[in-house]
Amino acid sequence: MRIGTAKQTYAADEALFDTNVQRAWMGLFIALCVAFPFMASEYWLYMACLVAIHVISVTGLNIVTGFTGLVSLGQAAFMGVGAYAVAYAETKLGTPALLNLLAAGLLTAAVGALVGIPSLRVKGLYLAIATIASSIILHFIFANWDSVTNGVKGVSVPPARIFGVELGRPFALYFLILPLAFLSVLGAANLFRTRIGRAFIAIRDRDISAEVLGIPLLRYKLMSFALASFYAGVAGGLWAYFFRVVTPESFPFVYSIFFLAAIIVGGMGSILGSILGAVFMTMVPEVLKIGVGVASPLLSDAVAVLSPVRTIVFGILIIGFLVFEPHGLAEIWSRIRRFFHLWPFKT
Amino acid sequence: MDGTERPVLEVNGLSLAFGGLKVLNDVSFAVPQGSVTAIIGPNGAGKTSIFNCISGFYRPKAGHILFEGEDIGPFHPPRRAALGLARTFQNIALFRGMTVLDNIKLGRHAHMKTSLLDALCYFGRARREEMELRREVEEKIIDFLEIDHIRNKPVASLSYGLRKRVELARALAMKPKILMLDEPVAGMNREETEDMARFILDVKEEWGVTILMVEHDMGLIMDISDHVVVLNFGQVIAAGKPAEVTANPDVIRAYLGSGDVEALRREFRGEAA
Ligand SMILES: Nc1ncnc2c1ncn2[C@@H]1O[C@H](COP(=O)(O)OP(=O)(O)OP(=O)(O)O)[C@@H](O)[C@H]1O
Numbered sequence: 001m002r003i004g005t006a007k008q009t010y011a012a013d014e015a016l017f018d019t020n021v022q023r024a025w026m027g028l029f030i031a032l033c034v035a036f037p038f039m040a041s042e043y044w045l046y047m048a049c050l051v052a053i054h055v056i057s058v059t060g061l062n063i064v065t066g067f068t069g070l071v072s073l074g075q076a077a078f079m080g081v082g083a084y085a086v087a088y089a090e091t092k093l094g095t096p097a098l099l100n101l102l103a104a105g106l107l108t109a110a111v112g113a114l115v116g117i118p119s120l121r122v123k124g125l126y127l128a129i130a131t132i133a134s135s136i137i138l139h140f141i142f143a144n145w146d147s148v149t150n151g152v153k154g155v156s157v158p159p160a161r162i163f164g165v166e167l168g169r170p171f172a173l174y175f176l177i178l179p180l181a182f183l184s185v186l187g188a189a190n191l192f193r194t195r196i197g198r199a200f201i202a203i204r205d206r207d208i209s210a211e212v213l214g215i216p217l218l219r220y221k222l223m224s225f226a227l228a229s230f231y232a233g234v235a236g237g238l239w240a241y242f243f244r245v246v247t248p249e250s251f252p253f254v255y256s257i258f259f260l261a262a263i264i265v266g267g268m269g270s271i272l273g274s275i276l277g278a279v280f281m282t283m284v285p286e287v288l289k290i291g292v293g294v295a296s297p298l299l300s301d302a303v304a305v306l307s308p309v310r311t312i313v314f315g316i317l318i319i320g321f322l323v324f325e326p327h328g329l330a331e332i333w334s335r336i337r338r339f340f341h342l343w344p345f346k347t
Numbered sequence: 348m349d350g351t352e353r354p355v356l357e358v359n360g361l362s363l364a365f366g367g368l369k370v371l372n373d374v375s376f377a378v379p380q381g382s383v384t385a386i387i388g389p390n391g392a393g394k395t396s397i398f399n400c401i402s403g404f405y406r407p408k409a410g411h412i413l414f415e416g417e418d419i420g421p422f423h424p425p426r427r428a429a430l431g432l433a434r435t436f437q438n439i440a441l442f443r444g445m446t447v448l449d450n451i452k453l454g455r456h457a458h459m460k461t462s463l464l465d466a467l468c469y470f471g472r473a474r475r476e477e478m479e480l481r482r483e484v485e486e487k488i489i490d491f492l493e494i495d496h497i498r499n500k501p502v503a504s505l506s507y508g509l510r511k512r513v514e515l516a517r518a519l520a521m522k523p524k525i526l527m528l529d530e531p532v533a534g535m536n537r538e539e540t541e542d543m544a545r546f547i548l549d550v551k552e553e554w555g556v557t558i559l560m561v562e563h564d565m566g567l568i569m570d571i572s573d574h575v576v577v578l579n580f581g582q583v584i585a586a587g588k589p590a591e592v593t594a595n596p597d598v599i600r601a602y603l604g605s606g607d608v609e610a611l612r613r614e615f616r617g618e619a620a
């Protein structure tokens with residue numbers, strides 16, 4: 001049972017974490033994140049970095065698709081723009097890593113705003129197709145603009161260096177990627193406490209009346225696309241530093257679908273949902289893989305038998321979410337929270 | 348109303364058509380400063396279409412709309428909202444994904460300055476502006492409209508009457524100079540209607556906001572309006588004080604069909620009392 005939640009001031013009521021208990025949990029979570037690299041194996045650090053990169057990209061996609069209602073299937077291609085921007089900056093310009101990441105974000109934001117232009121005319125499936133078309137164009141550019149992207153051979157990226165420290169292994173990169181993921185999520189959460197976030201949601205819910213209420217649709221739709229793409233650009237830049245090689249195949253179209261699935265599984269229009277969705281989509285295949293590994297001594301040719309099963313189970317899990325929990329993991333989470341707030345008086 | 352003040356809103360020769368269908372035909376009227384002006388007329392007369400032209404959602408074929416003497420024809424809807432043209436919608440247009448409080452706050456959008464960068468950082472400018480807005484919404488609007496108990500509810504969970512009230516709250520958050528209400532009491536019971544009438548009069552008297560409303564409830568119109576414009580098949584057929592207009596046989600025929608005119612007149616007088 002949660003007590004003492006009556007608010008004293010409007011400021012307290014508008015805070016992101018409105019109780020001390022919540023703040024304590026958050027502190028514990030951050031402490032765990034800091035301690036994690038010193039306890040975890042290389043494999044888990046690798047997974048943590050990948051999850052954090054996905055969290056950034058998924059949070060961005062949720063802003064444009066979940067909160068603003070503009071379906072985008074271009075998030076992977078946008079990540080590609082960011083990754084190539086970093087690769088180019090590292091190999092041709094030699095500029096510092098943090099600056100490269102910022103530049104990757106800004107460049108991708110500009111591309112995203114351009115790709116978002118059709119959203120002023122079309123919605124839903126039509127917009128989805130328009131964004132697919134844009135990603136095909138971007139892939140074509142990745143594969144053919146040799147002087148910048150080195151064509152199908154791709155670009156090798158040197159390790160990131162920050163203040164003279166080389167971030168080569170996941171252990172070191174973790175301390176770059178995780179804080180950026182944290183800031184990205186915080187920025188998105190802040191956004192929806194202000195007029196900008198409200199404008200996005202208004203556009204999603206009823207764009208015509210939003211306009212009559214004072215929201216310029218053109219500006220805000222493009223802003224939403226640009227912001228989502230900024231997130232994708234930073235995520236793509238980190239991806240380049242993480243995998244150290246960028247090719248046109250690095251960001252296939254199914255990767256965009258992966259991100260879309262993540263916001264649906266996690267929860268459309270929910271910040272927490274973006275995190276949960278990214279974690280779920282990245283980790284569940286791994287967990288299933290580990291399951292197969294555990295089962296393999298027990299079963300002759302387990303890998304051959306269970307690998308397809310793994311893919312099928314993953315698919316079924318996603319379908320299960322669509323059917324049984326359309327509001328995603330975030331909704332399950334808030335149901336659990338509600339249960340504990342009232343417990344033991346009501347269940 | 349003495350009618351000598353400059354009208355806050357003037358509609359001159361407004362015409363609107365959808366394909367071959369003439370919806371508005373040379374409509375002209377003025378909304379005096381500080382008045383409650385009502386537009387009445389049978390279903391499909393074009394009342395909501397006038398509102399849509401004024402908000403900039405429909406583009407009229409001909410005519411001018413002057414707001415405080417300025418022709419707002421070329422302005423996009425958000426610009427008109429920023430000038431102080433606030434409205435509610437006949438079929439309630441609240442944002443389902445937001446709480447009551449956020450719906451109301453949204454109304455202030457055009458008057459706020461928080462930029463994207465401010466919003467992402469929150470602390471500093473964005474926070475200051477949000478806190479100021481919150482205080483004002485709480486003290487001036489939520490208290491006034493008696494909706495304290497629902498501020499954190501999602502709008503989807505509200506009754507029809509409360510939704511109408513939240514829409515009024517959102518329009519008030521727009522810092523209106525003129526408040527356009529499209530059927531503010533449609534579908535409300537007696538008590539809710541009386542509350543709404545009281546709110547409308549308070550807005551006019553305490554906030555000094557001019558009201559333009561479309562309404563079918565003749566009782567309400569006789570009670571609170573200063574000036575009535577009667578529309579039939581997209582044309583203005585009468586305009587004046589409520590009592591004059593309802594005594595006009597043309598109006599009675601058009602508005603109420605060809606019934607027993609005397610009985611209908613009695614009904615007007617009864618409801619007006
Ligand atoms: N967007 C549109 N496209 C086509 N026809 C329209 C459109 N909007 C309104 N109309 C037509 O214009 C006429 C007037 O409609 P309007 O909604 O303005 O009437 P109203 O006076 O508000 O009626 P009510 O009392 O039923 O609300 C109707 O015949 C309607 O069908």
Ligand SMILES: [Mg+2]
Nearest residue numbers: 394395396437
């Ligand atoms: Mg109407």
